Amino acid sequence: VPRNFALAGRLAGSSSGARMFGKVAIIGPGLIGASVGLALRRHNLADSVIGIGRREVSLQKALDIGAVGSATLDVAEGVADAGLVVLATPTSAFQHVLAAAVPALHTDSVLTDVASTKVRVVATVTSALRERPDIAYMPTHPMAGSERSGPLAARADLFEGSVCILTPMTNTYPTTKSTIKKMWETFGARTVSMSPQLHDALVARISHVPHLVAAALMLLVREEDALLGGGGLRDTTRIASADPELWLGICRDNREQIRLALDQYGAILREMSDSLKTGDLGKLEHMLDEAKSKRDRTTYNRRALRD
Amino acid sequence: VPRNFALAGRLAGSSSGARMFGKVAIIGPGLIGASVGLALRRHNLADSVIGIGRREVSLQKALDIGAVGSATLDVAEGVADAGLVVLATPTSAFQHVLAAAVPALHTDSVLTDVASTKVRVVATVTSALRERPDIAYMPTHPMAGSERSGPLAARADLFEGSVCILTPMTNTYPTTKSTIKKMWETFGARTVSMSPQLHDALVARISHVPHLVAAALMLLVREEDALLGGGGLRDTTRIASADPELWLGICRDNREQIRLALDQYGAILREMSDSLKTGDLGKLEHMLDEAKSKRDRTTYNRRALRD
Numbered sequence: 001v002p003r004n005f006a007l008a009g010r011l012a013g014s015s016s017g018a019r020m021f022g023k024v025a026i027i028g029p030g031l032i033g034a035s036v037g038l039a040l041r042r043h044n045l046a047d048s049v050i051g052i053g054r055r056e057v058s059l060q061k062a063l064d065i066g067a068v069g070s071a072t073l074d075v076a077e078g079v080a081d082a083g084l085v086v087l088a089t090p091t092s093a094f095q096h097v098l099a100a101a102v103p104a105l106h107t108d109s110v111l112t113d114v115a116s117t118k119v120r121v122v123a124t125v126t127s128a129l130r131e132r133p134d135i136a137y138m139p140t141h142p143m144a145g146s147e148r149s150g151p152l153a154a155r156a157d158l159f160e161g162s163v164c165i166l167t168p169m170t171n172t173y174p175t176t177k178s179t180i181k182k183m184w185e186t187f188g189a190r191t192v193s194m195s196p197q198l199h200d201a202l203v204a205r206i207s208h209v210p211h212l213v214a215a216a217l218m219l220l221v222r223e224e225d226a227l228l229g230g231g232g233l234r235d236t237t238r239i240a241s242a243d244p245e246l247w248l249g250i251c252r253d254n255r256e257q258i259r260l261a262l263d264q265y266g267a268i269l270r271e272m273s274d275s276l277k278t279g280d281l282g283k284l285e286h287m288l289d290e291a292k293s294k295r296d297r298t299t300y301n302r303r304a305l306r307d
Numbered sequence: 308v309p310r311n312f313a314l315a316g317r318l319a320g321s322s323s324g325a326r327m328f329g330k331v332a333i334i335g336p337g338l339i340g341a342s343v344g345l346a347l348r349r350h351n352l353a354d355s356v357i358g359i360g361r362r363e364v365s366l367q368k369a370l371d372i373g374a375v376g377s378a379t380l381d382v383a384e385g386v387a388d389a390g391l392v393v394l395a396t397p398t399s400a401f402q403h404v405l406a407a408a409v410p411a412l413h414t415d416s417v418l419t420d421v422a423s424t425k426v427r428v429v430a431t432v433t434s435a436l437r438e439r440p441d442i443a444y445m446p447t448h449p450m451a452g453s454e455r456s457g458p459l460a461a462r463a464d465l466f467e468g469s470v471c472i473l474t475p476m477t478n479t480y481p482t483t484k485s486t487i488k489k490m491w492e493t494f495g496a497r498t499v500s501m502s503p504q505l506h507d508a509l510v511a512r513i514s515h516v517p518h519l520v521a522a523a524l525m526l527l528v529r530e531e532d533a534l535l536g537g538g539g540l541r542d543t544t545r546i547a548s549a550d551p552e553l554w555l556g557i558c559r560d561n562r563e564q565i566r567l568a569l570d571q572y573g574a575i576l577r578e579m580s581d582s583l584k585t586g587d588l589g590k591l592e593h594m595l596d597e598a599k600s601k602r603d604r605t606t607y608n609r610r611a612l613r614d
Contacts (some may be wrong), residue, residue, distance in 0.1 A: 212526060226601065232517050236520060255583050295533075295547040
């Protein structure tokens with residue numbers, strides 16, 4: 001029997017009313033991790049969910065909102081009998097957490113992560129798993145979030161109507177892939193698969209640069225001026241409120257792709273500026289038209305996140 | 308009796324239950340104009356509201372939603388017996404509309420506009436009024452809107468919780484100023500007064516550059532990629548859906564200030580890019596921290612606008 005062959009069966013139990021997973025361990029039950037916990041429980045996918053974290057106060061919040069049924073500060077203890085382990089800490093903590101978790105992982109269990117970057121993350125996790133060929137690893141990136149952070153910002157429906165990008169390894173077992181894919185789809189997400197490289201170039205454009213763009217707008221405006229702004233300023237800058245530590249980590253992990261996309265973006269702004277400078281606004285008109293057409297065709301019917 | 312001395316009395320009528328205005332003419336009852344109409348009627352500030360436009364189909368919509376009680380395609384006829392005339396067309400139409408309206412304005416009536424730029428607008432209106440020293444002009448800019456346009460996007464509460472910038476002329480009568488100010492405050496807006504020059508420099512930063520920034524993001528991303536984006540991309544690009552014709556007009560009117568602010572903005576992005584290039588992320592960390600602090604201190608409790 002190949003490794004993980006019996007994954008779905010083992011994780012799901014054998015009775016007809018079986019859940020998708022037995023015990024699930026969530027390392028880092030913050031905004032995303034705790035939302036996964038809430039969604040697992042809402043959809044009745046797990047026999048039990050345990051939260052693993054560094055701070056008791058944060059774990060208590062995850063317990064209070066019902067994102068996890070139990071909690072521990074001890075990584076090894078928490079993952080020991082879990083069939084699925086969800087790595088949901090900032091990526092800067094991955095190496096440290098994996099050092100404690102990997103030796104304790106249950107035979108043939110599944111490890112997944114929800115990080116916003118993939119190339120460096122996959123290298124880190126793969127390296128940490130080199131002595132554990134029995135562990136199936138499936139990297140994912142749910143494209144959902146909020147400018148808020150921590151378990152109190154979590155929502156059971158956070159992933160409804162969102163997209164989850166999967167970057168399966170060439171050696172990821174089909175059963176592992178389909179189980180994780182099914183989990184996200186049960187949470188209401190549409191799944192898309194691509195390579196970690198393609199993922200990182202893509203999210204630099206659709207997520208990381210928009211974040212820097214929002215932050216830069218807040219640096220352009222004076223605070224007293226910002227208070228006079230309308231809905232346009234409010235919405236274009238909302239994500240500037242996100243956790244700077246998390247975003248600095250993302251910038252560190254995906255530095256090259258973000259810089260590339262940011263420079264492409266800067267060139268677009270310079271075209272606009274040149275059009276304004278010369279007074280030949282035909283170019284700008286064309287750009288505004290194209291931007292509107294594209295935005296109008298991009299239907300965003302996902303659940304609204306607001307401040 | 309000085310001009311406009313009896314403005315409030317004349318406009319309001321003389322009975323004890325008097326409304327603030329007699330007849331109000333709204334030239335261009337689109338998103339903003341029709342919202343003014345709805346708000347006037349909700350707060351019972353006018354005896355009657357007439358809509359003046361170029362297209363019957365658009366005026367019919369304004370009538371259908373109750374933003375205006377009557378409508379006409381004839382500018383001179385529409386403004387003839389109005390105590391207050393609200394200029395709410397794109398600024399590119401101002402000269403043409405004013406040529407028809409000015410000779411027909413009722414003696415001592417009040418003219419206001421709701422345009423997004425002020426220096427050029429004030430020059431245009433002042434020039435058009437040179438033969439009509441009896442007309443009191445009060446330029447305003449309600450900082451409210453939507454990426455949608457036209458009367459069907461109008462809302463009676465559009466201005467609730469928003470800011471309305473007033474740029475009174477040195478020769479604007481105190482009664483005119485206080486009446487218009489009172490109108491916006493009754494609509495739920497906070498009013499702020501400043502010079503047209505200061506206004507244009509300010510809105511370049513807090514409104515016009517954010518618009519170009521949103522449009523440029525839509526030009527950076529491929530359409531099929533944009534569909535994978537999350538709430539961050541959705542919100543940072545929402546205003547890219549706004550009417551390109553309107554925004555091109557704004558860019559034309561406020562070309563110098565927008566270019567100046569856009570170049571300042573480009574310099575901020577280059578600082579970020581340099582930090583990513585060298586790998587010395589301390590600078591970027593500092594920028595993200597400052598952006599978050601500023602955004603967090605800028606409370607936006609205005610009514611949410613969504614797609």
